[in-house]
Amino acid sequence: MIGKIREAAKRMLDDGTVRLFLGYGKNGLGDTVPVFLKHKEDVEALYWDETCRYNLTRYLTDRDVICLEEGPVGVIVKGCDQKSLKVLISEKQVERDEIRIVGVVCSGMKDDNEEILSKCGTCDSWNPDETFCDIVIGQTVERKIEEDEYSDVEEVEALDPAQREKLWGKYFDRCLRCYACRNVCPLCYCKECILEQNDPEWVPPSASKENNFYFHIIRAYHLTGRCTDCGECERACPVGIPLRTINRKMIKAVKDGFDFVAGKDPEARSPLTRFRRDDREDFIT
């Protein structure tokens, strides 16, 4: 698999179809890190194994990365990353013809202690979408996709308001406001996040429990109908807050409320930019 990836990258860099190639490599300690290759000679730095968890589409909107080289960019995407890419394209952040998509068949990523990530069990796109990617590397994998009952979300929904507040209070007490969850997310591409504005100031920047509550509510709301549950935010959080549970709550709400799943169609926009005359009204006073 690694050989094919390197060869594909080399060809692209060589014939100039891409000026920059985003892939996975190793650092000194043997950890997998994102690598940015400019020359066909560097393709040796590319690796592929079950720890290539990063969602590289994040860097397609990072001005500091894109401006490294003029011209089209090649990027390796797994099935889950591809969904984020579709949302980015639908929100005009990435021009389809300015990127070359190298889909890699994934057999489920593993975390630090070698267990398959919970998101991969229920993932329906181990095989990247041929019609969407430029090249797909690896044999298609036939597997039975586990039914996603959103048990983590239901667990929280079973609590009464006071218990919920206590639960999230515990987590948000830990939150450092380091914004790793925001900065790792491919859909948080705003030039200046609403949290950093102070005229008017929407959420105070200091990391008290209450302020953190409102930070996470805003983030969850801004991802409603857009988040594809790639899970990077939860992985990046140093203090282990179950951020995926929050995002999946909204994914479930959007699914139930508007029968919409993000990341399926690069043309479809978030349901909050659409409406139906007969939308639900059971919550209206």
Place this chain on the structure above:
Amino acid sequence: MNKRVLVIGGGIGGVQAGLDLAGMGIKVTLVEEKPNIGGRMAQLDKTFPTNDCSTCILSPKLLELASSPDVDIYTCASVEGIVKTEDGFVARIKKRARFVDEKKCTACGLCAQKCPVKVPDPFNKNITMSKCIRIPYAQAVPAVYMIDREHCLRLLEGKCGVCEKVCPAGAIDYEQQDEIKELSVGAVIVATGAEEFTPRIRPEYGYGIYENVVTSIEYERFLSASGPTNGHIVRPSDQKEPKRVAFIQCVGSRDVASGELGYCSSFCCMQATKDAVVTCEHGPNIRSTIFYIDIRAYGKDFDRFVDRAKTEHGVEYKRSRISGIIESPDTKNLVVRYITPDGALKDEEFDLVVLSVGLRMPDGLGGLLEGIGVKLDAYGFCRSGAFSPGDTGVDGVYVCGTVTGPMDIPETVVSASAAASLAARGLVSPDREPLGKAADRKEPDTSGSPIAVGVVVCRCGTNIASVVDVPSVVEYAASIPNVTFSEELLYACSQDSIRHIINKIREHGLNRVVVASCSPRTHEALFQKGLEQAGLNKYLLQMTNIRDQCSWVHRDTPDRATEKAKELVRMAVGKARHLTPLHERYSDVKKDCLVIGGGLAGMMAALDVADNGFVVHLIEQESFLGGNLLKIKSLLTGEDVASAVERIVKRVLEHPKIELFLNTDIAGIEGYVGNFTTKLLTGDRETSVEHGAVIVATGAREHVTESYGYRTDPYVVTGREFETILEKKNPLLKYVKRIAMIQCVDSREGERNYCSRVCCSQAVKNILRLKERYPEKTVYVLYRDMRTYGLREPYYTAARETGALFLRYDASRKPVVEKIEQGSFIIDVFDKILQETVRLPVQLLVLGVGIDPLDTNDRVAKMLKVPLTQDGFFSEAHVKLRPVDFSTEGVFVCGMAHGPKHTDESIAQALAAAARALTILTRDRIRSQAYSASVDEALCTGCGTCAEVCAYGAIEIDKEKARVNELLCKGCGTCTAACFSGAIDLSGFTNKQIVKEFEELFI
């Protein structure tokens, strides 16, 4: 052709006609006898059915007229004579001297304070005394004083002269002479109105003898906060608050005393109901009772207003015409004898009696009108034909308002607009040079200077001050940071208050103004105009509602209401600090007009607009024109309908300016005032038309009833079907001897709790037509209230004289119809007079079924974004003063789409809608509001979310940035709430302004 129109009379009719004409760019001269315009409506406290304070909804219109550059107003003036010339008329106007220079007088009131001579105050119906030099009332327009020449010591005997000494503006001029002016005009509109009956016409009511018997208009002054008693109801005899107030209806109306057959004055039932409700509101221990013959609540939401009066306010309604009043000498109370429903006589003592006096024609007017060949009817009214409302038979002379017959305010406003459209004929055309562009005043740049907020807290008479402790709110406002000036005013909306605010702005160098008063929806424009006159950008105004949403609704907790008012003021200042100057944007006007519906109203509106030279696109679903009118043979007043319809349809078909679309549906209407694009569907052919205004005339349909076996029995017909039977001499008539007409079928109950206005008159018309040909047939009419209002009452009298028997029934005890066999019924109805059930054998049932809205109203309403009423008819902008407008600019309504109405009323409304549309089409440019979205390019990521939610397609994305088309943007702000990064904001309601507004609550 001379482009000036003379409007005689400054009541609400004359004012509305003047406004519409000015709106079309036509010069207007308005002549009013009294020292102020506003007429009787200015004397009213409140108006039904919404209980709006009359002055509050009237003064914006008076101010708009007074400040319009195209209108000259002559007050204390009368028209001596009018002579016809080839290109119009020459009017001789006598302007009586005011002895006060209108240009200089600032209405400061010093002269009145010092004037030693006391004179009965005519505005307050001589209840209180006023001074020899006075202003009619606080919010009078024009706000100029006047010396009463009959009582002035200086004028009569050369003594005193105090007023000249104290007048700071040097406005007093004793030498001022009456002037005569010759004025040549293109057309004349007579809007001189009518006067009230003096109750002396019925001496048995003791008016003028018993102190506590007052007329309805005097009582209005008692109720009015600016009246003699500042809104407290007191008995004239001992100035104590009365416990029980009686209202006696039909004083002078429906009475031979007012003319051969007597007529009804149309509005007294509802005015009494409103006054009774306001009286009950003054406190739990004050009750009102109304004695009436029929309650004529025929207008929109009138029946619901009466029901609310009964159920929520506890007003008692007693059906009994009062024969006389006796005063018990010691207590000065008044004993009123009435008949109870079961026929017993009862006496009840009242502390105060209000006589609901009707209207009659003033005597002097006849001479002037006859002079130009205008004929008056038996009652002295100047009637015009049903199919030509406002017409006087003399070309160029038109009439409107109560001079054509007693009517309520909405009908007056409609007839005024109609007269304006007639008078405009030939004076307007699409290529008229545009209206003078409002010179953009040089506004000082307030961005640099420190924020100086002025706070004005309005007492609104007692409306606010009776609940909210206004002085403490003013004092509190002064303590808010950046507030450099705060003050209270009795009526912030009055012209003198506006001038006062303007002075304070200049004096204190204010660059933000907060007005705590009533709803910005009704008064924002008024105060904004004040700021403009003070040289301040009018968008530096922030209003906050401490009346409709505070004092009126927190009456029982005055302390919390006061605290709320304070916080509302602080919130308003919070937002005001961040207000920035804004400027309106201009867009061009397409000169065509779209008329939806080819019925009578649609055709008349289309003809009127087209006759004035503008292209009309007339859309009709059916394959023929005429709508409901085709099913009517003649009108109550006798005019033949068929020939009239034929004439109108012919004119429409041949009119060069009318583009007719039959069998056509509307697929969609896009755009906004001055710039609509409508997609039409004829079969499968789609065409689109561009136009600047829309007139909705979709009409209505007869109600289909299930009652009394109508659907199955040929001998049970509706009123309209009976008319066709009469016309076609149906053989059934040979067999039928006795006919029963049952009124209010399915009306005024349950969901359809409204009166369809026309069924009573239809029954009367059918009786008269029937009896002309078959005098021997017997007719029984079973009714709940006979609502043949206005000049239709004589026809009701004539119907009784044919021998038709009118039996009243209660909703709780409806007539029981038993079908013996085909064409033979027995009706049991309880006759209150005989106190027994009377059994009537009849062969034919004629049902008065009323009128329902069309089911398609919903679809049209959605396309035009206009609301429907609870009953499904189109809901106009204001029931009283904007009866043909929608709140959406550029869209108007007329005919039965607005609600059930008579044929002549439909036509009047059609001409009115045409006039209103012309006020738009005659302009080259439309000023659209200043609020618009704008994008901060540094923050915008070009994601396009804002463009997705914009209903007006006002946002495009180019070069990865969103761009707003300010002309299309309507300022709704939906995009600002969709944007993640706060890159797009809405001027006038920016994120910062809204946050700073609610943040004040938590400091």
Place this chain on the structure above:
Amino acid sequence: MSFGEKTVLGKDELFRILKSISEGCEIIGPVMEDGKPYFRPVEGVEDVAWDFDTTVNGIKEFFFPRRSVLYEQTNDGIRPFDPETDKKRIVLFSRPCDARALTITDRLFMGENQDRVYGALRANTVVVGLSCEKAGPHCFCLSVGGSPFGTEGMDVSITAVGDDEYVLDMVTDRGKAFFGNRGRKADSKRLQEFETLKKRAEESVERTMRIPKDLPSAFESDYWKEVSAACLKCGVCTYLCPTCHCFDIVDEGFYRVRCWDTCSFDTFSRMASGEDPRKDKYMRYRQRVYHKFSYYKENFGVYGCVGCGRCTKHCPVKTDIVEIVSSVDEKGMP
């Protein structure tokens, strides 16, 4: 610096001593939360873990809190806000690198104009250190002048010497006051064992960072763009770093609040005019490296880093500072 004589105590007796000392004190110690070690305030000594890897958050936040109110708007003007700093506290089992980090942050907060909050908290808190038997995979304390058996910043240093015996080393007078005459004096056999354990611990520090002598000359090289390309500009490395002490002061309602800030955020060095001297990502990452390994060293003679390795361990994209700094000579020099 230590007094030289060491004492030995059994685990139970040590536990009892610690219990008695921390009577009436607020206890802060390492606990496991959701499978990760954190320093948290705990109820009692019994809740504290005796053996744990490098904790996620260290002890910095107990002296330089994430959020502390400085001033308060009261009816009669703005008043300094005094958090109850006079409460006695005890930090149990701080690792040598965290304790040594205190000496670095002391240099900032305890200079001539001492920080009111930080100073009070330092004065009222006893720091009980626990030496590292075995270094973690990311540790490189030796390369920056630290040591797994270091005692800098501690009041007393405890070292486990096998079969439940602990060697105590009183570092400060306060430490001496608490633990002075406890336990039997360490005999030469124990001291010998202590030295061998120390040597073994130091050998277990696999990672060494070769800090270039002349970092400034690599300032203009494109090297920094390459190495910082993957950086997400989040605040994980700085907020978990025991020596990072940058903060921002904001007004929240009635309070003027000091809260942590990080040089990697876009708004950190943006000036009122909108101009930003360190606009691009690589400039900010380079600044983080130079601050710790060049400027701090020049000004104070010690590196601004204690080699705990948290920044590499917790970085979402595993940016390895050791490799980056070590390869400057090779790849970054002009």
Place this chain on the structure above:
Amino acid sequence: MQTVFSETITRVGAMKTIDTEFKREIAACPGGEHIMRCFACGTCVLSCPVSEVTADYSPRRIIRMILLGMKEEVLGSEAIWYCMSCYRCHVRCPQDVKYPEIMRVLRKLAVEQGYVTPGFITAVNEVDIAAQKIRRDMLKSILKKRDSITKEDIAEIRTLSGNGARGR
């Protein structure tokens, strides 16, 4: 005279024939022209001094019976004889029905159609004159004390009319 259609109109319980032409018969007589204008507003009943003291006398009901065509009930009723033609109802009627004139016509028809003997009319006139005399004498007695009348005197007079109760 057109043909008369007789029909049965039943007042609950008693079936009576009605004559729809009765109202026209009266309208044809001078003074009765406006009978059909009545819209039963009740002013006549309220202003009638006789109604005030006579429960079952109501001018309005008589008019209604005429309009309904109950000829026999009307001409045969005692009620039509109570009217003392004081004309107060006539003055106040808003529709100028001229009720007293209609009473004169009814009385003429009642005599012509044999419901009463001619002599009865003179008897009624005599009653009117006697009633006026009694009224004159009573007034004479209280006029003496017109400047010092007391509440008790007034109460005493009221007892004669049964404390104002109708129907005495």
Place this chain on the structure above:
Amino acid sequence: MEKKLKIVGFLCNWCSYAGADLAGVSRFQYPADIRVIRVPCSGRVNPLFILKCFQEGADGVLVSGCHPGDCHYQEGNYYTRRRMMMLKDLFCFFGIDKRRFHISWVSASEGKKWADVVTAVVEDVGAALRGSEKQ
């Protein structure tokens, strides 16, 4: 006496604000705990406003607009409906009592309904606060 609550009401100018005016005109009484902010359309109400209200100490928030289909700006309240549905769901998920956040449709002719809505909201918010104090 009922504790004074701080409830912020965001009212759309064309329907709900007019309905509130009509409630005034019809003198329908309702509790004085609500403070109204006039916005052009309910679509203008940014969820951030509601968050900031709660954050700054509001006891309850009410967003009121035209009935769907009546919006003066054609579609504003359709988006409001979806946004508020998601926001309310989110609030509940994090433990904010759903009785403290209300959305209502009040048209220009529904004065009585406005008074009833405010009364119901004030009761709900009061109950929610009493409920949480009990815990």
